[in-house]
Amino acid sequence: MTTNAAPSRVDQAGQAAVRAEPAVVIDGLSHRYPKADVLALDDVNLRMASGSFTAVLGPNGSGKSTLFRILTTAVRATGKPGVVPRVTILGHDLRVGAHAIRQRLGVVFQSPSLDSELSVVENLRLQGRVYGMSGSELRRRIPERLEAVGLSDRAHDRVGTLSGGLARRAELAKALLHDPRILILDEPSTGVDPTARRQFWQSLEAERRRSGLTVLMTTHLTDEAEAADNVVVLSRGRVVAEGSPAALKADSRAVLAVATRDADALLVIAEDLVERFGGDRLPERVFGEARIELAEGAAALRWVLDEHGGAVRSVTLSEPTLEDVFERTTGTIFTQV
Numbered sequence: 001m002t003t004n005a006a007p008s009r010v011d012q013a014g015q016a017a018v019r020a021e022p023a024v025v026i027d028g029l030s031h032r033y034p035k036a037d038v039l040a041l042d043d044v045n046l047r048m049a050s051g052s053f054t055a056v057l058g059p060n061g062s063g064k065s066t067l068f069r070i071l072t073t074a075v076r077a078t079g080k081p082g083v084v085p086r087v088t089i090l091g092h093d094l095r096v097g098a099h100a101i102r103q104r105l106g107v108v109f110q111s112p113s114l115d116s117e118l119s120v121v122e123n124l125r126l127q128g129r130v131y132g133m134s135g136s137e138l139r140r141r142i143p144e145r146l147e148a149v150g151l152s153d154r155a156h157d158r159v160g161t162l163s164g165g166l167a168r169r170a171e172l173a174k175a176l177l178h179d180p181r182i183l184i185l186d187e188p189s190t191g192v193d194p195t196a197r198r199q200f201w202q203s204l205e206a207e208r209r210r211s212g213l214t215v216l217m218t219t220h221l222t223d224e225a226e227a228a229d230n231v232v233v234l235s236r237g238r239v240v241a242e243g244s245p246a247a248l249k250a251d252s253r254a255v256l257a258v259a260t261r262d263a264d265a266l267l268v269i270a271e272d273l274v275e276r277f278g279g280d281r282l283p284e285r286v287f288g289e290a291r292i293e294l295a296e297g298a299a300a301l302r303w304v305l306d307e308h309g310g311a312v313r314s315v316t317l318s319e320p321t322l323e324d325v326f327e328r329t330t331g332t333i334f335t336q337v
């Protein structure tokens with residue numbers, strides 16, 4: 001018998017538990033490329049809440065693309081001896097549920113995946129057929145998606161004639177065509193100018209608000225990572241930092257940057273600063289400039305000017321940025337590739 005009674009406490013608790021279930025659960029994920037004998041991922045553990053936005057930052061070779069390939073089901077994780085990785089996406093185990101996962105996953109690749117000889121609409125029709133969409137469904141969805149990414153007026157143009165930024169938005173329309181629950185993007189703004197990047201992100205944000213999409217993105221750009229709910233920093237296949245951008249910066253100390261006229265003087269000042277103020281020297285971004293992360297920034301700044309004012313060309317004290325967090329945790333200079 002069915003009733004219209006309000007859900008019991010147990011039902012409500014059960015529904016809340018379902019809602020609270022993370023969209024992505026990664027436990028003990030390792031991957032070794034057997035031929036090269038490279039351990040590209042080493043015991044990665046992550047949770048992605050449903051509807052959240054996670055950015056994966058890391059230097060070249062840190063394992064970002066490997067993580068992307070595994071989560072998009074293109075590569076099967078090898079694990080490590082004695083440890084079977086467990087990856088669950090929308091409740092499906094990646095090892096046995098890859099087909100079900102693909103139906104609910106949208107993917108934006110770093111390199112173009114659209115046929116440049118076909119129009120935007122023709123590309124989307126092809127994509128729709130891959131997902132088994134019917135004619136009427138496609139006729140409804142394609143204009144909807146093109147409008148969402150601001151490409152309605154270019155629908156019948158050949159993809160090869162679009163600017164880099166518009167082509168990226170066409171890629172986004174393609175990835176969202178089948179209404180996925182999770183969108184995974186691999187460095188989506190590589191080579192795109194700042195205005196086009198902003199438009200791409202506005203389209204994606206609008207889609208997130210509309211549909212509650214869960215987003216995972218690998219990136220080299222800290223300004224993109226700033227917009228994420230959770231930032232994961234990868235280095236040599238391991239997660240070396242994780243948290244909201246604000247929490248990651250709050251865990252870091254102020255950064256004092258000192259430049260001198262003379263390289264020997266710089267060495268002396270940097271060593272003294274580390275010894276006196278217990279700072280950590282960050283990788284050198286600009287030749288002849290030492291950057292030191294320390295707790296007593298203001299006192300250190302005064303000390304540099306009092307003791308070494310004559311040798312100093314410039315000295316600045318800044319709040320930590322995500323670049324600083326990246327450099328401290330990976331030991332690698334942050335480069336915008």
Ligand SMILES: Nc1ncnc2c1ncn2[C@@H]1O[C@H](COP(=O)(O)OP(=O)(O)OP(=O)(O)O)[C@@H](O)[C@H]1O
Nearest residue numbers: 033036038040058059060061062063064065066067
């Ligand atoms: N197909 C492959 N065969 C062998 N080794 C690989 C393969 N792909 C990646 N690797 C190695 O695995 C490690 C991680 O590479 P991966 O491409 O995942 O890093 P990444 O963070 O995406 O780097 P990038 O930013 O340069 O794309 C590197 O040491 C890389 O050389």
